[in-house]
Amino acid sequence: MKKDNFTVTPWDVKGDIDYDKMIKKFGLTPLTNLPEVFMKNLLFRRNKIFAHRDFERITQAYLNKKPFVMMTGLMPSGNFHIGHMILAKQMIFYQGLGAKIYIAVADIEAYNARGQSLEEGRKIAIEEYITNYIALGLKPKNCEIYFQSNRSQNPAKANAYYRLQNLLARHATFNEFKAVYGEISPGKMVSSLLQASDMLHAQLPEFEGRAVPVVVPVGIDQDPHLRLARDISKRFKSYKFVQLSSTYHLFVPGLSGGKMSSSDPSSYIALTDDPKTVKKKVNKYAFSGGQPTLEEHRHLGGNPDIDVSYQWLTFLEEDDEKLKTIYEDYKSGKMLSGELKAILIEKLNNFLQEHQKKRQSAKARLDEFISIKEPYN
Numbered sequence: 271m272k273k274d275n276f277t278v279t280p281w282d283v284k285g286d287i288d289y290d291k292m293i294k295k296f297g298l299t300p301l302t303n304l305p306e307v308f309m310k311n312l313l314f315r316r317n318k319i320f321a322h323r324d325f326e327r328i329t330q331a332y333l334n335k336k337p338f339v340m341m342t343g344l345m346p347s348g349n350f351h352i353g354h355m356i357l358a359k360q361m362i363f364y365q366g367l368g369a370k371i372y373i374a375v376a377d378i379e380a381y382n383a384r385g386q387s388l389e390e391g392r393k394i395a396i397e398e399y400i401t402n403y404i405a406l407g408l409k410p411k412n413c414e415i416y417f418q419s420n421r422s423q424n425p426a427k428a429n430a431y432y433r434l435q436n437l438l439a440r441h442a443t444f445n446e447f448k449a450v451y452g453e454i455s456p457g458k459m460v461s462s463l464l465q466a467s468d469m470l471h472a473q474l475p476e477f478e479g480r481a482v483p484v485v486v487p488v489g490i491d492q493d494p495h496l497r498l499a500r501d502i503s504k505r506f507k508s509y510k511f512v513q514l515s516s517t518y519h520l521f522v523p524g525l526s527g528g529k530m531s532s533s534d535p536s537s538y539i540a541l542t543d544d545p546k547t548v549k550k551k552v553n554k555y556a557f558s559g560g561q562p563t564l565e566e567h568r569h570l571g572g573n574p575d576i577d578v579s580y581q582w583l584t585f586l587e588e589d590d591e592k593l594k595t596i597y598e599d600y601k602s603g604k605m606l607s608g609e610l611k612a613i614l615i616e617k618l619n620n621f622l623q624e625h626q627k628k629r630q631s632a633k634a635r636l637d638e639f640i641s642i643k644e645p646y647n
């Protein structure tokens with residue numbers, strides 16, 4: 271068999287990802303035939319969310335007006351950037367559909383797997399992630415944001431969450447742990463089990479009161495975490511969980527192609543970047559599908575499928591017609607790379623200008639979502 275020229279694991283993503291191959295390799299199902307409301311969301315409409323496991327449970331719950339949960343976790347590292355918006359938009363979308371939203375701040379995982387202090391994790395989670403979620407439209411109603419290190423002030427709830435983490439241990443194997451982080455250390459094992467409890471605990475009597483469908487939307491690199499949680503929950507007999515559902519979304523490419531990474535500011539636009547920085551980054555770093563000279567470009571046309579500015583617009587431009595015109599004009603050579611970049615810069619800066627105002631008011635509303643009192647004393 272031909273060797274893949276890409277790598278996708280929870281600890282490493284590189285190369286040209288062949289998503290069809292990933293679907294086969296991981297045993298996922300392509301996402302098709304969704305109810306109409308999903309098509310209003312560009313991530314579903316444009317196949318940015320492209321595969322799933324057991325998602326029918328979620329569409330059925332939605333159609334039958336039955337309760338369901340959307341659960342996700344955030345790794346509090348670096349600046350909140352355009353790539354992080356994919357997940358934030360899904361939270362807000364599911365909340366709009368009536369789902370209960372659970373968001374775990376993975377501060378224990380950051381501590382164990384990355385050597386980050388709880389204080390630092392907390393600060394980044396609040397200032398970067400949670401503030402942006404609120405500014406993007408997350409509502410406090412039907413939304414629980416918690417820290418892995420501090421699940422709840424209610425002892426019955428806190429006990430149930432950490433109890434589940436501990437009981438799941440018996441049902442996991444060494445190799446399953448290895449698949450999640452590539453290597454095993456006690457801290458990483460503990461973090462995998464805690465993440466499994468993140469995904470499953472909403473169904474306990476202490477939380478939603480009964481077993482309910484839960485969807486965990488992730489980038490495909492996080493699938494080993496899901497497989498672990500799904501497999502051990504099946505082996506766990508003392509409580510009957512509804513099997514977890516999951517969806518898989520594409521990565522927004524980094525500006526120069528490759529992965530967008532919090533540790534490389536030239537690969538992303540942060541939601542706090544100012545207009546000048548946005549212009550500079552896009553003009554300097556955005557990989558272009560254009561031809562080397564003006565004559566060649568007019569003659570041969572550009573390649574929107576590899577052009578990062580165009581790819582970003584497919585995540586940001588809501589208007590399908592507008593996007594199609596850009597695609598055709600660029601491909602035919604009528605639109606130049608500089609013009610395409612200018613469209614992206616304007617789109618980003620218009621969005622960011624509004625968003626940054628909303629961020630200011632979001633800061634004042636943090637206490638509607640989390641207890642902002644210092645928890646470590």
Ligand code: TRP
Pocket residue numbers: 341342343344345374375376379464465468469486488492495
């Ligand atoms: N491991 C995830 C990451 O690296 C964070 C995470 C923790 C998570 N708990 C979760 C993700 C539960 C989804 C569901 O980003």
